[in-house]
Each structure stands twice: as C-alpha cells, then as structure tokens.
Amino acid sequence: MKPVEDFLKNKLHGRQQSGTYRELKPENSLVDFCSNDYLGFARSAVLKQSIVNEVDTHPLSLNGAAGSRLLSGNIQYAEDLEKQIATYHDSEAGLLFNSGYDANLGLLSSLAQRGDTIILDELVHASIIDGARLSYANRYSFKHNDFDSLESKLKLAKGNCYVVIESVYSMDGDTPPLVEILSLTEKYNAALIVDEAHALGLYAKGLVCELGLQRRIFARVVTFGKALGGHGAIVLGSNNLRNYLINFARSFIYTTAAPFHQLAAIKMAYQLLENSREAIISLKRNIELFKQQVNTGENFTLLNSNSPIQCIVLNSNEMAREAAKQLQMNNFDVRSILSPTVAQGTERIRICLHSFNTENELTLLAVTLNKFILLHA
Known part of the structure; x- marks a missing residue:
C-alpha cells in the first residue's frame, strides 16, 4: 500500500505547488454568476411542484x-x-x-x-x-x-x-x-x-x-x-x-x-x-447588458460570446484567482478557470449569466470588474 499512497501524496503535492489543486466547496449565499442554470429552472418552484405532481400521478x-x-x-x-x-x-x-x-x-x-x-x-x-x-x-x-x-x-x-x-x-x-x-x-x-x-x-x-x-x-x-x-x-x-x-x-x-x-x-x-419565451428574452437582454457595461481595457480580453458564458482572460492562474476572490468578497459567485483546464496563458474568470439576474446585480458586477481591471492595468 505504501508505494501507492506515496504516489497519491506526491501527485497532490505537485498540484498544490503549481497552484492547480482542486477542492470541493459547499453551496453559498452569493449572487449566482457561476452556475449553468441559465433559465432558472434548477431553482424554479413551478418546476419543482410540477415534478411532484407528475410523480404523484404514477404511484406505482x-x-x-x-x-x-x-x-x-x-x-x-x-x-x-x-x-x-x-x-x-x-x-x-x-x-x-x-x-x-x-x-x-x-x-x-x-x-x-x-x-x-x-x-x-x-x-x-x-x-x-x-x-x-x-x-x-x-x-x-x-x-x-x-x-x-x-x-x-x-x-x-x-x-x-x-x-x-x-x-x-x-x-x-x-x-x-x-x-x-x-x-x-x-x-x-x-x-x-x-x-x-x-x-x-x-x-x-x-x-x-x-x-x-x-x-x-x-x-x-x-x-x-x-x-x-x-x-x-x-x-x-x-x-x-x-x-x-x-x-x-x-x-x-x-x-x-x-x-x-x-x-x-x-x-x-x-x-x-415550451412556455419560457419571456425567460429566454430576459437571458438575451442580460447578456447584452453585461457586454455593454464591462470594460476590459488593453491588458485583458473579454472573449467574443453571445451566450450566457462570458469569459475574461486574465493570462495567469494568480490573476484569475485574485479576480474571483475580489468578486466573491463583493457577494458575486464567480469562479476562476485555471490551467490545465484551459491552456496556459488563457486562464480566466468564467461568468455565467441567467434570466433571473437583475439589472442592478449586473451593473454592480460590471462596476466591480471594471475597478479590478483598472487597478491591474
């Protein structure tokens, strides 16, 4: 057993030393700009009740x-x-x-x-x-x-x-x-x-x-x-x-x-x-609103995307982690995406937008991001 445990320990130590060690984190109460719940279905009380009703109609x-x-x-x-x-x-x-x-x-x-x-x-x-x-x-x-x-x-x-x-x-x-x-x-x-x-x-x-x-x-x-x-x-x-x-x-x-x-x-x-036309419209409106308000300057890049996935490339694991940390301290759940998940030099924060994000939340997120980017320009 010892050689195998030593192998595990050394591999994990290598990840820790390179700054790419992964850990599970429990849920939080931050404003969601992280999940793939683009239309809010995962949190939908309407959907939850309809599932209960459907299960109840099949008691066997x-x-x-x-x-x-x-x-x-x-x-x-x-x-x-x-x-x-x-x-x-x-x-x-x-x-x-x-x-x-x-x-x-x-x-x-x-x-x-x-x-x-x-x-x-x-x-x-x-x-x-x-x-x-x-x-x-x-x-x-x-x-x-x-x-x-x-x-x-x-x-x-x-x-x-x-x-x-x-x-x-x-x-x-x-x-x-x-x-x-x-x-x-x-x-x-x-x-x-x-x-x-x-x-x-x-x-x-x-x-x-x-x-x-x-x-x-x-x-x-x-x-x-x-x-x-x-x-x-x-x-x-x-x-x-x-x-x-x-x-x-x-x-x-x-x-x-x-x-x-x-x-x-x-x-x-x-x-x-099939009845979510308004949610899809809200999602697309929020995407445009976010893109209009974020200013990445000359040193960083907002990738070209018309989807809910908006990524700002920050060029290093350290910078990506620091950006995510600052956003989380301001009550926004945004996560860093580090190498080797993405290629070295393209490390980023990945922001997921949703139909349920409010205009005020989007504006505050953009303001906080712009301040961070200006500080590190």
Missing part, C-alpha cells in the same frame, strides 16, 4: 430503476419520453443517457472502429475527448473554428469519418460557424456530431434547429443539466443510430437506468421550456 413508480434498461430497468415512460424529446428537436429518434458525460463517452467510443477517423475541435469538452480516446480510431484535432485546419485533417481521414464540435463552447462561450463547417464535412462525406449542451435554453431547441440544419446533422447530444435544471442527456439521430447505441454503447448497456423521478423532472422541464 419505483424509487430506483433497479437495473440496466436492457435488463429490469426499462419502462414505457422512458421510451415515450425519448419519442417526445426527439419530436421536440425534430429528430427521428433519441436515446437517453444518465449524464452528458455518459452520452459522449458511449456515442464516440462505440461508433468509430479501427481504421476510422475522429476529428475534434481543439476546445471540445473533456467527455468528447475521452470518448474518442476509448475508440480504436485515428484521432485528430483542428484549430478552434478554423476551416483550413479542419480541411487539412479531413484530407487525412480514413474509413468512416466523424467530426465533433459544440454549438456553444463551455469555456469560451462562442458559437461555431455551423453552416460552413457542415458544408465542409459534407464535401468530404464525414458525419457531423454536435454537442448542444450549452445551446439549449439560449435557443429554444438548440442552435441546430435554430438554423434549420437538423436533417443534415448525423447526431446531436442534448443535456438536461444546464438550462433545463435537471440531469441526464439524450443522443438524437436516426432509428439506426438509436438501435446501434443500445447494442454497442457501453455507458448505456452497463449502467443502472435513471430513476423515475429523474425522468419525470426531464419531462416537466421540457413542458416548462
């Missing part, structure tokens, strides 16, 4: 699924929910996964075979990278949103080729030129996969539907833990894709199914989303 439902969906854990409610969500997103079919991480892991690790090719935008989520690593495919990454870089990798592709991007990037908050990327992948007969985790809510049905591209996209991953305020995910695509994942996606096959309460929460969140 179990507390837990008690098995994988291929054994004892499948219920008609789950299959009906998959059809409802697929219809909402104008997709032929969908398959539920217990989390967005599970969805990306199962989708990518099972699809690409030895001799195939996966091409990833360099800024895609860790779950996408991990899913690609678990496959036996050739793997490439291309420069973020760079057509020439993507095309150079497409020219190298062998076998079936899968290109994976996000419709809103989780650490930069920007959106890709989706129409142009899709056209390029079609030119090389590659299948495009779009992770819509952070787009749902900003766009009522995601960016793919917003642009009318749903019939041309091979697969979409939609998660429920951001704007929908719940947990879980769905992979949208053809009936063939759904059946393939049921047979080959290990993160679906070998895990206990989601409990009924989680399924009910997803269903009720979608019902609430």
Whole structure:
C-alpha cells in the first residue's frame, strides 16, 4: 500500500505547488454568476411542484430503476419520453443517457472502429475527448473554428469519418460557424456530431434547429443539466443510430437506468421550456447588458460570446484567482478557470449569466470588474 499512497501524496503535492489543486466547496449565499442554470429552472418552484405532481400521478413508480434498461430497468415512460424529446428537436429518434458525460463517452467510443477517423475541435469538452480516446480510431484535432485546419485533417481521414464540435463552447462561450463547417464535412462525406449542451435554453431547441440544419446533422447530444435544471442527456439521430447505441454503447448497456423521478423532472422541464419565451428574452437582454457595461481595457480580453458564458482572460492562474476572490468578497459567485483546464496563458474568470439576474446585480458586477481591471492595468 505504501508505494501507492506515496504516489497519491506526491501527485497532490505537485498540484498544490503549481497552484492547480482542486477542492470541493459547499453551496453559498452569493449572487449566482457561476452556475449553468441559465433559465432558472434548477431553482424554479413551478418546476419543482410540477415534478411532484407528475410523480404523484404514477404511484406505482419505483424509487430506483433497479437495473440496466436492457435488463429490469426499462419502462414505457422512458421510451415515450425519448419519442417526445426527439419530436421536440425534430429528430427521428433519441436515446437517453444518465449524464452528458455518459452520452459522449458511449456515442464516440462505440461508433468509430479501427481504421476510422475522429476529428475534434481543439476546445471540445473533456467527455468528447475521452470518448474518442476509448475508440480504436485515428484521432485528430483542428484549430478552434478554423476551416483550413479542419480541411487539412479531413484530407487525412480514413474509413468512416466523424467530426465533433459544440454549438456553444463551455469555456469560451462562442458559437461555431455551423453552416460552413457542415458544408465542409459534407464535401468530404464525414458525419457531423454536435454537442448542444450549452445551446439549449439560449435557443429554444438548440442552435441546430435554430438554423434549420437538423436533417443534415448525423447526431446531436442534448443535456438536461444546464438550462433545463435537471440531469441526464439524450443522443438524437436516426432509428439506426438509436438501435446501434443500445447494442454497442457501453455507458448505456452497463449502467443502472435513471430513476423515475429523474425522468419525470426531464419531462416537466421540457413542458416548462415550451412556455419560457419571456425567460429566454430576459437571458438575451442580460447578456447584452453585461457586454455593454464591462470594460476590459488593453491588458485583458473579454472573449467574443453571445451566450450566457462570458469569459475574461486574465493570462495567469494568480490573476484569475485574485479576480474571483475580489468578486466573491463583493457577494458575486464567480469562479476562476485555471490551467490545465484551459491552456496556459488563457486562464480566466468564467461568468455565467441567467434570466433571473437583475439589472442592478449586473451593473454592480460590471462596476466591480471594471475597478479590478483598472487597478491591474
């Protein structure tokens, strides 16, 4: 045991010495500019009550699924929910996964075979990278949103080729030129996969539907833990894709199914989303208000983003930590994003905006930020 414990201790010590040590922190009473609860669903009393009512109308439902969906854990409610969500997103079919991480892991690790090719935008989520690593495919990454870089990798592709991007990037908050990327992948007969985790809510049905591209996209991953305020995910695509994942996606096959309460929460969140036009308008208004009021000066950069994710690049772990500390001392829950989560030299604070943030909160946040930036110019 001692050599292993020494290994753990040394690795943790290394993180502490480099200033990249991670710790869990409990909830706080600060003004929320940190969570992915873009439309306020996670804190919605209306949604909470509708979930209670839905569970009450199914008194025979179990507390837990008690098995994988291929054994004892499948219920008609789950299959009906998959059809409802697929219809909402104008997709032929969908398959539920217990989390967005599970969805990306199962989708990518099972699809690409030895001799195939996966091409990833360099800024895609860790779950996408991990899913690609678990496959036996050739793997490439291309420069973020760079057509020439993507095309150079497409020219190298062998076998079936899968290109994976996000419709809103989780650490930069920007959106890709989706129409142009899709056209390029079609030119090389590659299948495009779009992770819509952070787009749902900003766009009522995601960016793919917003642009009318749903019939041309091979697969979409939609998660429920951001704007929908719940947990879980769905992979949208053809009936063939759904059946393939049921047979080959290990993160679906070998895990206990989601409990009924989680399924009910997803269903009720979608019902609430259909009546959330005002919340989406408020969210977009708050995004514009924040961008108008923040002044980063010449030394720091506010990344170009029209999403709720607004990032100010502060160029070092020390500066990012200090900015977050000052904001928290002023009652704003803003967190620093440090290397190695982001590339060295792009360390930042990541500000998440919400429909429920007030104009006064946004103004005070901007004033506090501007003072910090001026002080460190």
